[in-house]
Amino acid sequence: MDAAELLPLYEQMALIRRTERAAHDLFMSGLVKGTTHLAAGHEAIAVGASAALRPDDYVFATYRGHHHALARGATPEECLAELMSRATGLCRAKGGSMHLTKASVGMLGSYAIVGAHLPMAVGAAWSARLRGTEQIAVAFFGDGATNIGAFHEALNLAAVWKLPVLFVCENNLYMEYTPIAEVTAVARPAADRASAYGIPGEVVDGNDVVLVREAVAGLADRARAGEGPGVLEALTYRHFGHSRADPATYRPAEEVERWLKHDPLDLARARLEALGADTTDVDARVEKTVAAAVEAARNAPAPDPGEALTDVWADGGAAWRT
Amino acid sequence: MADMTGERMTTGRPLTYREAVAEGIAREMRRDPTVVCLGEDIGAAGGVFKTTAGLHKEFGPERVWDTPISEQAIVGAAMGAAMTGMRPVAEIMFSDFLACCWDYLANEIPKVRYMTGGQVTVPLVVRTANGGGLGFGAQHSQATENWAFTVPGLKIAAPATPADAIGMMAAAIRSDDPVVFFEHKGLLATKGPPAPPGHLVELGRAAVVREGGDITLVALASMVPVALTAAERLATEGISAEVIDLRCLVPLDTRAVLASVAKTSRLVTVEENPYQGGWGGTLVSVVVDEGFGLLDAPVCRVAGECVPLPFADALEERVIPTVDKVVARVRDLAAY
Numbered sequence A: 001m002d003a004a005e006l007l008p009l010y011e012q013m014a015l016i017r018r019t020e021r022a023a024h025d026l027f028m029s030g031l032v033k034g035t036t037h038l039a040a041g042h043e044a045i046a047v048g049a050s051a052a053l054r055p056d057d058y059v060f061a062t063y064r065g066h067h068h069a070l071a072r073g074a075t076p077e078e079c080l081a082e083l084m085s086r087a088t089g090l091c092r093a094k095g096g097s098m099h100l101t102k103a104s105v106g107m108l109g110s111y112a113i114v115g116a117h118l119p120m121a122v123g124a125a126w127s128a129r130l131r132g133t134e135q136i137a138v139a140f141f142g143d144g145a146t147n148i149g150a151f152h153e154a155l156n157l158a159a160v161w162k163l164p165v166l167f168v169c170e171n172n173l174y175m176e177y178t179p180i181a182e183v184t185a186v187a188r189p190a191a192d193r194a195s196a197y198g199i200p201g202e203v204v205d206g207n208d209v210v211l212v213r214e215a216v217a218g219l220a221d222r223a224r225a226g227e228g229p230g231v232l233e234a235l236t237y238r239h240f241g242h243s244r245a246d247p248a249t250y251r252p253a254e255e256v257e258r259w260l261k262h263d264p265l266d267l268a269r270a271r272l273e274a275l276g277a278d279t280t281d282v283d284a285r286v287e288k289t290v291a292a293a294v295e296a297a298r299n300a301p302a303p304d305p306g307e308a309l310t311d312v313w314a315d316g317g318a319a320w321r322t
Numbered sequence B: 001m002a003d004m005t006g007e008r009m010t011t012g013r014p015l016t017y018r019e020a021v022a023e024g025i026a027r028e029m030r031r032d033p034t035v036v037c038l039g040e041d042i043g044a045a046g047g048v049f050k051t052t053a054g055l056h057k058e059f060g061p062e063r064v065w066d067t068p069i070s071e072q073a074i075v076g077a078a079m080g081a082a083m084t085g086m087r088p089v090a091e092i093m094f095s096d097f098l099a100c101c102w103d104y105l106a107n108e109i110p111k112v113r114y115m116t117g118g119q120v121t122v123p124l125v126v127r128t129a130n131g132g133g134l135g136f137g138a139q140h141s142q143a144t145e146n147w148a149f150t151v152p153g154l155k156i157a158a159p160a161t162p163a164d165a166i167g168m169m170a171a172a173i174r175s176d177d178p179v180v181f182f183e184h185k186g187l188l189a190t191k192g193p194p195a196p197p198g199h200l201v202e203l204g205r206a207a208v209v210r211e212g213g214d215i216t217l218v219a220l221a222s223m224v225p226v227a228l229t230a231a232e233r234l235a236t237e238g239i240s241a242e243v244i245d246l247r248c249l250v251p252l253d254t255r256a257v258l259a260s261v262a263k264t265s266r267l268v269t270v271e272e273n274p275y276q277g278g279w280g281g282t283l284v285s286v287v288v289d290e291g292f293g294l295l296d297a298p299v300c301r302v303a304g305e306c307v308p309l310p311f312a313d314a315l316e317e318r319v320i321p322t323v324d325k326v327v328a329r330v331r332d333l334a335a336y
């Protein structure tokens, strides 16, 4: 990958990192209600995968989905406005941090029931096939999701129907607070299980955006060619705790240090420098964009309370009786 | 195998409820190429209740898909397909099995439009064989429409006649909102007049299936024939019962019920589901809230006992409302 190709990927990752930092600060200052599950550290997976996908492909994410929404084209302003309960939010403040969705760019949602969206991605891939498009669907999920029934039902159905769907596991070694290794019978919870369904299972360094892009592109080509689903297990680490202000003290210090040294942004920056490119301008631009987004979101109005009673049904309303 | 041609309609031969289900789906599949079916044994086998008989032959495996035994994947995949341009009709074999994919019905399908601020619609139908009376035992006999009734965002249809099965299936499949479609096992073999071409029964329209002036009986699905038979018996005793077939729980036609109570001033609901948490409780509360002045007597509910469905006929009968139980209740009320 040359510098011209890598630079925009670096910029997207930097934008995600900076937006996550803003989300964290806003949460700490009481401007974000509920909870957030930050994806700082996971940037290369979302950005690398997005770079390998077509604009009309479908993406399904989890409650840890800020990075996927942003990588797919949601703006920091609409994401932060959603987190801050503003009328201008991505989901008009009805979704919040855990449900960022931008259907117009194929980002079909963030789902907070662990593993629930894997069958949905299978269905979107099935639909693409029925409609004769060459779209594929991608489900991003955590290592913890690999022990839930929907994971196994989804893989099997995708395999027997030979559907163009990719299952991308963001293995950050932990579920909430429990290491995945303590509760899983195999070492690679996603990739090792793929063969049970006759699906190729690959493992990739999820902090290297170039490798992620290559791996996703390879599986996507196969899927588009009608050869069926793929499983990719991307190894990564979350910089923050699981959610909110979890200090993640359950993680050994040397493990944290090792992974923080293997930061996806540092890796990409080092590559760019080796290629003779400078990232100073990019960093400055990202800083400005996110600062402006925070400002705009702060100044945006709260939703009209009447909005609570819209959007249940396709007619826009919520009436359950005649 | 069901006769899937249009001739039956023109000859006017009565059809069974199970044939009507297949016919209702077939009519929509002919009309709209985005309608596809998926479920266990629904293809060449025609479904365990033969409610998809003929579909695989007419539309082929690209429109009628056999699935593994994977209730979560069936309904989850239907959801994903519905979000991306298809109109899937998913079959869950027995309504008891809805519990296996309850996450989709309770958390995913009905919430996604709302929590995305209106960005995503989920036009799908989940069909399922509901209810008792056939001695299938506790895990294959429940009337589970109440499970769905507690979830904001699901529409609920439960036809009582073959013609309604066709007309409501058309409305359900054309609905841009998710519909859970309860087909009652006890009605599958019943026969009724055919439905004319293009028959459409708008969701949320109850039907007055028997006119009367003394009391309103409101029933759903298999309880409609029970209420009608009770009404006939009561007529011989000089009590004139009006019978309303609700047809849908969401939208709920409370207007039709209030209008009838305005005429009769007495109300009894007839429910197969357990009294505890049954739909009749909601209906009655609307009538009491908004129509208390219309009433000349307390409202009553005849409902299932709050026990798992037993196996033996004698025990099952003890649990589910019967004509005798309805007649006895109405007699009491008429004397009030």
Ligand SMILES: Cc1ncc(C[n+]2csc(CCOP(=O)(O)OP(=O)(O)O)c2C)c(N)n1
Pocket (backbone or CB within 6 Å): A062, A064, A112, A113, A114, A141, A142, A143, A144, A145, A146, A170, A172, A174, A175, A176, A242
């Ligand atoms: C079905 C279900 N069970 C439990 C939870 C509570 N929960 C939320 S996140 C989480 C951990 C999931 O870990 P993983 O899949 O590895 O994803 P990560 O948070 O690491 O991205 C749990 C247990 C849930 N949301 N859904």
